Amino acid sequence: MSLVLFRIDDRLIHGQVVVGWGQPLDIGFIVLVDDEVAKSEWEQELYRMGTPPEMDVYFHSVVDAESALVRYNGEERNGILLTGNIESMLRLVQDAGVRTVNIGGIHHRPGRRQRLRYVFLFPEEEQLLRQMASLGAAVTAQDVPSSRAVDLTELLESEASVQ
Amino acid sequence: MSDRAGTVRAVVAGHGDFAAGMVSAVQQITGRGDMFRAISARDLSASDLDALLIRTLEETGARVVFTDLQAGSCSMATRRVLRDHPTVLLIAGVNLPMLLDFAFAEQMPPVEAARHALERGRAAISAAGGTGNAGGAA
Numbered sequence A: 001m002s003l004v005l006f007r008i009d010d011r012l013i014h015g016q017v018v019v020g021w022g023q024p025l026d027i028g029f030i031v032l033v034d035d036e037v038a039k040s041e042w043e044q045e046l047y048r049m050g051t052p053p054e055m056d057v058y059f060h061s062v063v064d065a066e067s068a069l070v071r072y073n074g075e076e077r078n079g080i081l082l083t084g085n086i087e088s089m090l091r092l093v094q095d096a097g098v099r100t101v102n103i104g105g106i107h108h109r110p111g112r113r114q115r116l117r118y119v120f121l122f123p124e125e126e127q128l129l130r131q132m133a134s135l136g137a138a139v140t141a142q143d144v145p146s147s148r149a150v151d152l153t154e155l156l157e158s159e160a161s162v163q
Numbered sequence B: 001m002s003d004r005a006g007t008v009r010a011v012v013a014g015h016g017d018f019a020a021g022m023v024s025a026v027q028q029i030t031g032r033g034d035m036f037r038a039i040s041a042r043d044l045s046a047s048d049l050d051a052l053l054i055r056t057l058e059e060t061g062a063r064v065v066f067t068d069l070q071a072g073s074c075s076m077a078t079r080r081v082l083r084d085h086p087t088v089l090l091i092a093g094v095n096l097p098m099l100l101d102f103a104f105a106e107q108m109p110p111v112e113a114a115r116h117a118l119e120r121g122r123a124a125i126s127a128a129g130g131t132g133n134a135g136g137a138a
Helices: A015-021 A035-039 A041-049 A062-073 A086-096 A123-134 A152-157 B018-030 B046-060 B073-084 B096-104 B110-123
Strands: A003-009 A027-033 A056-060 A078-083 A100-105 A113-116 A119-121 A138-141 B010-014 B036-040 B064-067 B089-092
Touching: A003 A015, A003 A062, A003 A086, A015 A027, A015 A078, A015 A100, A027 A062, A035 A041, A035 A056, A041 A056, A041 B073, A056 A062, A062 A078, A062 A086, A078 A086, A086 A123, A113 A152, A119 A123, A123 A138, A123 A152, A138 A152, B010 B018, B010 B046, B010 B073, B018 B036, B018 B096, B036 B046, B046 B073, B064 B073, B064 B096, B064 B110, B073 B089, B089 B110, B096 B110
Parallel strands: A003 A078, A003 A100, A027 A056, A027 A078, A100 A138, B010 B036, B010 B064, B064 B089
Antiparallel strands: A113 A119
């Protein structure tokens, strides 16, 4: 399996992903699954510019991604799949067999409750995460490789204790 | 205080305390740290970072943004801003010599000064030593 990380991160491609995970995992490509970005040439160009030349970026809508994943899993290089929200990742767990999910960054919005320094969730989002787990996905929160992976049960019990 | 005080000519944006650290270094060396406004991407969503950057540019009137990393979220946010404000200049991969050059080029318009500083910063990277094996990895 050459997709080695399935990450939910509302910043999509940025330093933590490209460098923080990209270097230690020897990442050769990123699959960015986002319906908005998939529709916008301009946004795609933006993310391409933000990616080192030795990494490829592929863009898909959620529906496209479900079939494209098979192809990416046949890749020889290591890849990261990114979604900007929990809903999109849940679809991939349901329909594309994703079995490990990394919560990398879901940031503050009014109404969301802080769970970790980098994870804020609406109650409905907590339900979606529980649903992922009940479908057999191992869901953990971890912003960078050197930090501790927090499993879902602990995440949903934790009150923000940091900063 | 000089008559420069309060005139922000550039925004420095980066991960963690990078920007604040850079600006404090400029301040320590030249006393001209007030020419810069530092912002951090730490723990902000993309949309909050976009908003912070736009607010900072509006408040200060600055038209130059120095960022730490081309792939970083500050650079991404700045590129989004460029779409509607093409007069803003983004320089990614800033270093201290670059900021120092910019700080001393007050007589130039900021965008021109930043382009000059870019060349200076690029040229200021050097290496010395590194021969032999002592203490080094194979």
